[in-house]
Amino acid sequence: MLQNKSIKTFMEELASSSPTPGGGGAAALTAALASALGSMVFNLTVGKKVYDDYNDELKTEILSSLETLNSYTDEFINLMEKDAEAFGEFMSAFKLPKNTEEEKNHRQKKIDEGYIKALEVPLNLAEKAFAIYKSIEFSAKYGNKNVISDSGVAALLLQASLESAVLNVKINLSGIKDEKYKKNLQERCKYLIEEGIKLRDNIMKIVESKL
Numbered sequence: 029m030l031q032n033k034s035i036k037t038f039m040e041e042l043a044s045s046s047p048t049p050g051g052g053g054a055a056a057l058t059a060a061l062a063s064a065l066g067s068m069v070f071n072l073t074v075g076k077k078v079y080d081d082y083n084d085e086l087k088t089e090i091l092s093s094l095e096t097l098n099s100y101t102d103e104f105i106n107l108m109e110k111d112a113e114a115f116g117e118f119m120s121a122f123k124l125p126k127n128t129e130e131e132k133n134h135r136q137k138k139i140d141e142g143y144i145k146a147l148e149v150p151l152n153l154a155e156k157a158f159a160i161y162k163s164i165e166f167s168a169k170y171g172n173k174n175v176i177s178d179s180g181v182a183a184l185l186l187q188a189s190l191e192s193a194v195l196n197v198k199i200n201l202s203g204i205k206d207e208k209y210k211k212n213l214q215e216r217c218k219y220l221i222e223e224g225i226k227l228r229d230n231i232m233k234i235v236e237s238k239l
Contacts (some may be wrong), residue, residue: 047119052150053109055192059157060104062185063097063208065178068163070094070170076172093163100160102135104153111149111196118142138235144202150196151213157190158220161227168234180235 040059042049070090073079079087121138125131164186168179194217204210 048112048115049108050111050115051192051198052115053108054064055150055189055196056108056111058185058192059153059189060101060108061191062164062182062189063101063104063159063160064113065182065185066160066167067094067097067101069095069167069175069178069182069210070075072175073167073170078170078172086170089166093166096163097160100156103156107149107153107156111153114142114145114149118146137158140203140205143200146196147200147204147213149166150193151217152197152199154190154193154217157186157193158224158227161186161224161231162231165227165231168231173238176235176238180232183228183231183235187224190224194221 038049042054071095074094080089082090107209120138121135121142124138125134126135161183164179164182167182168176171179197213197217201210201213204213
């Protein structure tokens with residue numbers, strides 16, 4: 029499993045001629061780094077004076093955000109694995125026999141299904157990356173000021189992951205025949221990127237104001 033490899037081994041495989049891990053796996057790992065950094069900010073806040081001075085409602089929200097980010101870190105790592113699995117299944121479809129009309133139809137069906145599965149993983153990644161912006165923003169607002177820059181790094185990584193995931197959605201849209209489905213996905217991806225940029229920029233303003 030990719031998640032059990034050392035950083036050095038993972039990077040060597042990423043740089044190799046093997047198609048996996050590739051951009052999808054790198055995007056998922058980047059999202060995991062972003063959420064983990066957000067968790068770090070909260071972990072370096074809980075128990076500190078700044079945390080003790082907060083009211084109970086804020087303390088509860090901080091702990092809830094920490095739990096959310098921890099959970100998403102695991103999900104992003106799992107998506108890294110799923111991306112490689114989906115790509116492997118997709119490539120297998122092209123290797124199916126096509127000697128008879130029946131075999132050709134079966135092969136084409138599997139290829140069509142492969143395109144959908146191959147874009148579902150990065151789309152899921154983009155959606156989940158977008159979903160944790162709120163927690164990262166919360167860490168920038170109420171996290172320990174000594175590590176506020178890490179909230180900024182988390183936001184930058186998060187948007188990079190989101191836009192990278194969208195690229196992987198788009199490349200697989202070329203094989204989708206349902207134009208309505210394709211258009212809906214394109215519009216959703218456009219929304220995620222544009223709104224993500226707004227959230228990232230807002231977080232960076234918060235971070236810069238505290239540096």
